[in-house]
Amino acid sequence: MAHGVFDKTHAAAEDRYERLAYRRAGNSGLDLPALSLGLWQKFGTDYSYATQREIILHAFDLGLAHFDNADRYGPPHRAAQQVFGRVLAKDLAPYRDELVLSTKAGNPIGPSPYLKGGSRKSLLNSLDHSLRDLGTDYVDVFYHHRADPTTPLEETVGALAGAVQQGKALYVGVSNYEPERAHEAAELLRQAGVPLLVHQPRYSIFDRTPELNGLLSVAADDGFGLVVYSPLAQGLLTDKYLEGIPEGARAQNSAFLSPDVIDDDYRKRASALNDLARERGQSLAQLALQWVLRRPEVTSALIGASSTAQLDHNVQALAFPPLTDEELRLIDEHGVHGTGLKI
Known part of the structure; x- marks a missing residue:
């Protein structure tokens, strides 16, 4: 995107880097905010753009400079990227250098064999579309969204490395990879001179998979960070469903819950x-984060x-004292792996 005179309609909060901690991504030089805004749900055409814009701008004001997207997010597919592209063009273009924009490709977005998988054609074509959707020359992180066992890993990794070499991405990541395949990808990327920055797995009190399958250890050994999704287990780790399913709740109409x-x-x-969280003076969502x-x-x-x-509430999670050994023991007792989830 060419820099020039912007029609600046949003003045970012001056204290935006004082609100929450930033953490280093693995062995890289990149820091990410401890909380990042995901546009997986509620950023399609079925929600108000005015509300979406307000949330994105408020997130940036709170220090959530990392915005996570994918070609699949909507509905329809690509809609969430286009929503963010509108906000970037109108409000956040002057701050592009302060943003970390992530997107992903590889999950099916159409019936064509070129709209899914881990082939070079699928990944790089999707990235070009994503850059147009977002209205930017590059993304900061480009992910392969889901492992594709039908495509040689060397081809997928070559496409990711090529995105960096072409200047279309600064870093690369993988998502939903099993630990062994993540390790193999990390090795191949290291040989290509484009280290694996991050892996994006699902992880929560009710989903301990990264602990059980060894991914945490692989991340530490291979030097990549984890950007975890569904830390609130699609709302199950909030007080929303303690008395049943309220009207309008996600569980009534979501494909994921x-x-x-x-x-x-x-x-x-x-x-x-929830009782443990209340004893600590916080919400269940804050405890889960x-x-x-x-x-x-x-x-x-x-x-x-x-x-x-909701953003304000979640950011406040970082203000509470660390969990004690006894509190962690109680969480392990009640936070049974697989609860409420289809594993």
Whole structure:
């Protein structure tokens, strides 16, 4: 994007880098905010653009300079990138150098074989579309969204490295990779001179997979950071579902959260965690965010938002004292792996 005279409609908060901690991504030189804004849900055409813009700008004012996107996010696909592109063009263009923009490709976005997978054609074509959607010359982080066992890893890694070599991305990442494949990708990228910056797995009190499958250890050994998604388990690690499913809640109409998982076991465990959070003077959501961020391998936790108040609430999680050994023991007792989730 050419720099010049901008129609500046948003003046960013001067104290935006005093609101939350930044953490180093693995062995790189890049710092990311402890909380990052994910545009996975609520940034499609089915939500108000005015609200979406307000949330994005407020996130930046709070210090959440990392915005996580993907070609698949909407609906329809690519809509979330286009929403962010509108905000970037109108409000945040003067701050482009202060933003970390991430996007992903590889999850299916259409019936064509070239609109999915890990081929060079699929990944680099999608990246070109994403740059047009976002209205920027480069993204800071380009991810392969999901491992593709039908494509040689060397080809996928070559496409990621090529994005950096072409100046279309500054760093690369992978998402939803099993630890062994993530390690292989890290080795191939290191040989190409483009180190793996980050891996994006799902991780929460109710989903301990990165602990159980060894990904935390692989991240530490290979020197990449983790940007974890669904730290609130699609809202299950909030007080929203403790008494049932409220009208308009995500569990009523989401493809990612079924009403069936909100059962007696879930409510019993979530209520016990909620009681612990209240004893600490915080919400269950704030406790859950603190819990994933306790790990040094975790660079940032992705949060969504449907309002600026929700953003404020989640950022306040970082102000509470560290979890004690006894509190961590209680979380392990009640935060049973697989609760409320289809593993």
